[in-house]
Amino acid sequence: QLQLQESGPGLVKPSETLSLTCTVSGGSISNSSYYWGWIRQPPGKGLEWIGSIYYSGSTYYNPSLKSRVTISVDTSKNQFSLKLSSVTAADTAIYYCARGVIMGDWFDPWGQGTLVTVSS
Amino acid sequence: SYELTQPLSVSVALGQTARITCGGNNIGTKNVHWYQQKPGQAPVLVIYRDSNRPSGIPERFSGSNSGNTATLTISRAQAGDEADYYCQVWDSSAVVFGGGTKLTVL
Numbered sequence: 172q173l174q175l176q177e178s179g180p181g182l183v184k185p186s187e188t189l190s191l192t193c194t195v196s197g198g199s200i201s202n203s204s205y206y207w208g209w210i211r212q213p214p215g216k217g218l219e220w221i222g223s224i225y226y227s228g229s230t231y232y233n234p235s236l237k238s239r240v241t242i243s244v245d246t247s248k249n250q251f252s253l254k255l256s257s258v259t260a261a262d263t264a265i266y267y268c269a270r271g272v273i274m275g276d277w278f279d280p281w282g283q284g285t286l287v288t289v290s291s
Numbered sequence: 292s293y294e295l296t297q298p299l300s301v302s303v304a305l306g307q308t309a310r311i312t313c314g315g316n317n318i319g320t321k322n323v324h325w326y327q328q329k330p331g332q333a334p335v336l337v338i339y340r341d342s343n344r345p346s347g348i349p350e351r352f353s354g355s356n357s358g359n360t361a362t363l364t365i366s367r368a369q370a371g372d373e374a375d376y377y378c379q380v381w382d383s384s385a386v387v388f389g390g391g392t393k394l395t396v397l
Contacts, residue, residue, distance in 0.1 A: 208386070218326075218334065218377055220386035231384050234292065267333055276381035277324035279336040279345060 173198040175268050175282035183262075183289050189255040193268030193282060200249045201226050206271040207251045208278060209242060211264040219264075223271055224251055258289045293382035295389035302395045303368045311392045313361040313378030321380045323361040325354060328391075329374045337376075338363060368396050 179191035193207070200207065208223040222232035224242045232240050236255070244251040255262060265286050269278035296314040303309035313323060323341050326334035336345050338354040341361065351366045365372055373396045378389040 210386075210388075217391040218379075218388040220388060223386065233385060272339075275340060276322065276386065277336055277339040277379065278326075278334075279339070281333040281335070284333050 173270060173280060175270065175280065177266060177268050177282045177285040179285065179287070181286060181288060183258055183287060184291050185259055185289055186257055189253070189258050189262060189287055189289070191253045191266055191268075191285065191287070193251050193253075195249045195251075195270075200244060200251065201246050204273055206273055207242075207244065208269050208271050209253045210267045210269060210278070210281075211262075212267070212284075213261075213264045221253065221255075221266075225273075260289050263287065263289045292385070293380070293387050295378055295380065295387055297376075297378060297389040297392045299390075300393045300395065302397055303365070304397050305370065306367055309365040309368050309372070309394055309396075311363045311365075311376050311394065313363070313389050314359055315361075315380065316359060318359055318361050318380065319357045321356075321382065323354065323356050324379045325352075325363045326377045326379065327372075327374045328377065334377065365394070368394075370396050372396055 174196045176194045183189045206225040209221040222242045224230045239256045241254040265284040267284045269281040325338040327337045328334040337352050341356040342354040353364045355362050375391045377391045
C-alpha cells in the first residue's frame with residue numbers, strides 16, 4: 172500500500188525559505204502513471220494546490236505562488252521536495268503531499284500533513 | 292482563473308440524504324473529484340471522475356455532474372459522515388479546489 176510522509180522544519184522565520192520533503196514508500200516515484208503534488212491548508216481554512224511534478228521532471232505551479240515555488244524529485248531516494256521562498260505569516264499552514272493520477276488528475280493517497288508555522 | 296463554489300455548510304438528519312453542490316462555469320465538461328476531510332486528518336478521496344468510488348468507499352456515496360453544477364450525494368447519512376467535503380477539478384494546467392462544505396449530521 173502506497174504511503175507518503177512529509178518531513179521538514181515546523182518553524183520557519185519570515186523572509187526565509189520553507190523546505191519540505193515527501194518520502195514515498197510502497198511504490199516507485201518513477202511510475203509513469205502518476206505525478207506528485209503539494210497542497211496546503213491554512214489553519215481553519217480550505218485546501219490550496221501549490222504545485223505538481225511529473226516523473227519526467229515537468230512541473231506545474233499555482234500561478235499565485237509560482238514566483239516563489241520550486242518542486243523537485245529525487246528518484247534515487249523515492250522522494251520529492253518543496254521549496255517556498257520569502258515566506259510570510261500567510262504561508263503558515265498544514266502542508267500535504269499527495270499522489271496524482273495522470274489522465275485523471277485526482278489525488279490519492281495523501282500524506283498525513285505537517286504543520287509549518289512562519290514566525291520570528 | 293477557474294472558480295468552484297460550494298455552500299459553506301449543509302445539514303442532514305441522521306439516515307437521510309445529503310447533497311453537496313459544487314458550482315463552476317460549464318463544470319459538466321470537466322472531471323470532478325470529491326474529498327472528505329475529518330478534523331485533524333488528511334483529505335480522503337471519496338469520488339473521482341464525477342461518479343466513481345474508490346475501493347473502500349461505501350456505496351452510500353455517489354456523484355453526478357452536469358451543466359454548471361456537480362453534486363456529491365450521501366445516502367442514509369451516518370454520524371461518521373460528518374466532515375468537510377471539497378470538490379476539485381483540473382483546469383488550464385492547474386488544480387482547483389472548491390472552498391469546502393461542512394456537513395453536519397443532526
